[in-house]
Amino acid sequence: MQRIFLPLLSNRKALIGLAIVFLYVAIAVLAPVLTGHDPIKRVGRPHEAPSLDHILGTTRMGRDVFTQLIWGTRTSLFIGLLAGSIVTVVGVILGVTAGYFGGRIDETISFITNIALVIPQLPLLLVIAAFIGEASPLVIALIIGLTSWAWGARVTRAQTMTLRQRDFILASELIGEPKWRMIVVELMPNLLSIIGFNFIGSVIYTIITEATLEFLGLGDPLAISWGTMLYNAQTASAMSVGAWWEVFAPATAIAVVGIGLSMINFAVDEISNPRLRTLGTLSAAIRKQRKLDRDRRVIHEQEA
Numbered sequence: 001m002q003r004i005f006l007p008l009l010s011n012r013k014a015l016i017g018l019a020i021v022f023l024y025v026a027i028a029v030l031a032p033v034l035t036g037h038d039p040i041k042r043v044g045r046p047h048e049a050p051s052l053d054h055i056l057g058t059t060r061m062g063r064d065v066f067t068q069l070i071w072g073t074r075t076s077l078f079i080g081l082l083a084g085s086i087v088t089v090v091g092v093i094l095g096v097t098a099g100y101f102g103g104r105i106d107e108t109i110s111f112i113t114n115i116a117l118v119i120p121q122l123p124l125l126l127v128i129a130a131f132i133g134e135a136s137p138l139v140i141a142l143i144i145g146l147t148s149w150a151w152g153a154r155v156t157r158a159q160t161m162t163l164r165q166r167d168f169i170l171a172s173e174l175i176g177e178p179k180w181r182m183i184v185v186e187l188m189p190n191l192l193s194i195i196g197f198n199f200i201g202s203v204i205y206t207i208i209t210e211a212t213l214e215f216l217g218l219g220d221p222l223a224i225s226w227g228t229m230l231y232n233a234q235t236a237s238a239m240s241v242g243a244w245w246e247v248f249a250p251a252t253a254i255a256v257v258g259i260g261l262s263m264i265n266f267a268v269d270e271i272s273n274p275r276l277r278t279l280g281t282l283s284a285a286i287r288k289q290r291k292l293d294r295d296r297r298v299i300h301e302q303e304a
Contacts, residue, residue: 014267020260024253028074037067039224047236047243057245060236068224069249075225076254079141079210084203086145087152091198094149095156096183096191100164110157116150125209129218136220140213144206152198159194163187193268200265204258211254226250 027034037043042062043054050057056065098109128143129135135143163169172182207226213219214227221228233239233246 011267011271013263013270017260017263017265017267020256021264024073024077024257024260027070028077031070031074035064035067035070037064039063039068039071040222043067047238047241047246049243050245056249057243059232059246060238060243061232065229065245065249068229069226069253071224072226072229072250073253075137075223076207076210076227077257079137079144079225080203080207082138082141083145083148083206083210084199086142087149087202087206088195088199090146090149091152092156092191092195095153096160096187098153099157099160100179100183100187102161102164106157109153113150113153113157116147117154121147122209122212125213126216126218129213134220135213135218137210137223137225140210140219141206144209148202148205152202155198156191156194159191160187163190193271196268197265200261200268204261204265207254207257211250226254 040063043064044058044062046058046060046062048054048058048062054064054066056069058064059068094109094113098106098113124147125143128147129140132139132143169182169186172186210219210225211227211230214223214225215230215234217231219225219228219231221231227250229250230247233243233250236243236246238244238246
């Protein structure tokens with residue numbers, strides 16, 4: 001655990017990404033405190049520009065955009081975390097099972113995984129969501145989670161097969177340790193970077209996919225999320241009438257949380273990949289050497 005989390009806290013990308021994500025989590029948790037308006041009630045004139053009364057303006061229905069953004073943060077993060085957790089748990093269970101036990105178990109799981117990888121994911125999600133109708137945020141999270149595990153399972157299986165041949169696993173087998181203990185105690189700690197990478201990537205994918213589905217009108221219009229905000233702005237022709245704030249607020253929120261999660265993802269990759277760590281050290285050394293060369297040049301010119 002410490003091999004991952006201690007370097008993570010000393011990584012600049014990770015710190016910036018964690019700060020962004022924790023800010024959004026705090027907004028989601030403190031939503032009732034941060035705004036006194038109801039996100040679905042009319043509190044102003046239609047398409048009212050940003051002002052002191054309404055920081056991010058109002059929608060065509062006179063609803064406060066700032067309030068919707070705050071409550072939408074809670075919904076969108078809930079969907080992202082829930083679906084990301086489902087994708088990660090299913091991917092880890094299937095990937096570790098296939099990679100560790102091998103044989104027919106591996107062949108069966110790999111066959112199912114290959115089928116899931118071949119099917120175009122976004123069209124599949126569109127068909128399922130359209131079949132269900134106005135899907136609630138919980139249903140959207142379940143749909144995404146149960147259809148997006150294949151890539152994580154494939155990566156986890158490959159890493160498990162590599163670890164399966166390591167000396168410490170073979171030694172554990174020779175002394176007769178039970179299989180469950182070898183998986184939980186020996187394998188899982190060495191898969192933490194892969195699991196973290198899979199989870200963070202799944203959360204990013206889910207937030208964007210959920211916004212896409214709801215933007216296309218396949219979500220519950222009464223649910224407040226960043227996707228429904230974009231959908232309502234589209235149906236109200238917000239950009240055509242100059243109400244740019246209705247699109248700007250949710251689009252910026254999606255972009256910023258995506259940047260934060262991506263920076264954490266890059267940091268996890270750097271920590272778990274020795275080559276990237278070496279490249280980072282070399283780059284820092286090169287920059288330091290160039291600075292020393294410039295300083296020497298300036299001193300030499302001054303002496304001359």
